[in-house]
Amino acid sequence: MTAEKFSVADATVGGTVEFGPECGGVVAPRGFRASGITAGIKASGKPDMALVVNDGPKKTAAAVFTRNRVVAAPVTVTRDHIEDGSITAVLLNSGNANACNGRPGVEDALRSCESLSDELGVPVTDIAVCSTGLIGDRLPMDTILGGIEPLVGGLSGDNVAGRAAATAIMTTDLVDKQAVRRADGFTVGAMGKGVGMISPSMATMLGVLTTDADITPEMAHAALAAASEKTFNRLDIDGSTSTNDTVLLLASGASGYVPTQEELDAAVLAVCDSIAAQMQGDAEGVTKRVAITVTGTGGEDDALVAARIIGRDNLFKCAMFGSDPNWGRVLAAVGVAPVAMDPEHITVSFNGHVVCRDTGGTPDARDVDLSGSDIHVEVDLGTGDGGSATVRTTDLSHDYVHINSAYST
């Protein structure tokens, strides 16, 4: 069985979001240009360098990074450069993660920033850098430095340029991932990549959001952190946390519109949710999009822990691949979750069909048809308490094993 990729992903929160190759992505908001080229980092000859530039008037920026304690050089550099809340340009490459290269890796990342700084005429500390690809190989610096001039030369505000940037950050992604939310008075655009959220050897999830709203770094950070928590941090393809994960939000202020925090939060959440859904639909080896909602435990945090434990259970994920309504695996997985539950009164449903009530199977439990592409698993842990959380995951398929058993060699 081969993995069928999902070509369309819908945003599930926050109203209408435009997506797809023609939507513009990071260049949809006023004040942004982008470009993407084939510099030659990848042996495949596919595009591998991208650039996003904020033409202002404001250069506000915020970021969220991987929680992994082993972090890649570009994360170290970008963390440092974004500390003052201002970034003018983001330089991205795929094909090499520049992770686990020690001090020389940091120096390579800084040299890339310096070269772009010279070319754009902006301070080096206003450059962010992101890398994605194999861990442990030094960046091919001649290739990277040779790519700077054509990248800057190719900068454009056309939708084609947005797509070129989104395409150049792909690794094992099969489709580019973009989203645009047009709110009253301002726009938020985004591009992202990542198909093993978060698959470490891929050094995997990168995202760049842009907006023409006039906001402070504090507003940007609050919106991005809240949205990431609800979207990217609840997408769990394989339980593995990358060394390189970075999501940036750049704000140009070019709309002149000053949104409330609530307006900004809603728009940022909407595009993050769309990008997360697109990542789920393009996940490594995916044949099923699985959403797991947990209720009836000690509040939202407990529900999230329990949903994540189910979503990471290989036996559950294999059952989803087999369209197998094996609710026993849901119970066995959630039974080890360190959260409040009534072990005698757990309810499980697949796509709205109750398959387990009071921790026992319903008579027709094994007749549920899970042959479709989307499976919603709902688990009520029976304590009667409120709060719920949903985690998105995928099945565990032959293609996932195939893709990940032959990556570096």
Added chain:
Amino acid sequence: MTAEKFSVADATVGGTVEFGPECGGVVAPRGFRASGITAGIKASGKPDMALVVNDGPKKTAAAVFTRNRVVAAPVTVTRDHIEDGSITAVLLNSGNANACNGRPGVEDALRSCESLSDELGVPVTDIAVCSTGLIGDRLPMDTILGGIEPLVGGLSGDNVAGRAAATAIMTTDLVDKQAVRRADGFTVGAMGKGVGMISPSMATMLGVLTTDADITPEMAHAALAAASEKTFNRLDIDGSTSTNDTVLLLASGASGYVPTQEELDAAVLAVCDSIAAQMQGDAEGVTKRVAITVTGTGGEDDALVAARIIGRDNLFKCAMFGSDPNWGRVLAAVGVAPVAMDPEHITVSFNGHVVCRDTGGTPDARDVDLSGSDIHVEVDLGTGDGGSATVRTTDLSHDYVHINSAYST
């Protein structure tokens, strides 16, 4: 690629252990008889009921159980019956886990005990019961009760009977698993099953140890708990914890020998280690036996947490399947472990060959040959502190996905 099973597993601690189909297993110590039959629980017609009886003079017993909060009916019943430190007979079945069947499941387990109690003429509270197989289906009670008389009639102290019992508890196991340690003055025997340690829908790991040593329940429990912690609890095939896991130790005192706690501990550890190694070698879809040793963190407990996190990482496990020395995945996995580490000074070796030093690759890291069946991964987290722990796992193969995507349907 099909999974090659490992036909021979060596004990790695505690001196010489006999194993293999002819070793006697649970009937090797004096005072024990066993039997195994095909009752008809499994559609395949394979053996599915087993019995182990302690003929004394002592009927000492101890047990360790699953930590899952969703526990199967036989666990509930056996926990109750073993509370006084005495068990005469263990009734086991494969093909049905009797898990998640609520109160009726407990009543089914009790009826099985009562039937055996009548047949053997011993109190019902001296009977332990273990089930393994699919979760959520009621036991076929006519078949179970019909199996009691032939099981009792077939009881024997011959090695053939030990093997018959070990065979009748298999599910997706391909080989029976037995071990015997002949210590000075006493003997410890064992049988076990489990190939997705701990794969919940299989309701998976069962073990019965027997000894002719003259020991107290407290000695038995101390030895079993310590040995389980070092062996079964450090075997982690897929991170999933069964609802049925049970390991029992029965002591007949028939040797008349009273060992010290240390002598008992060593012998029990040796057979548990052998059974654990046999389970690893027969794990679902296994093509590689992988041992992960972590040092240089905050002591043994931290080392165990870190080793387990690496051993559960699907990307790492896929790399092992591909014989891929992708040390970046080891670093990315261990980087999220909540333990002491120096992120700039991590060392990784595969089969004694250093592939990563100071969190960076060595020049010949990608040339290491991992095509053999056994891979030892050593990770030094760089804090300079003592303590180490080793976890056994396997690779993640196509066969694992295949076996587990079509189990209940």
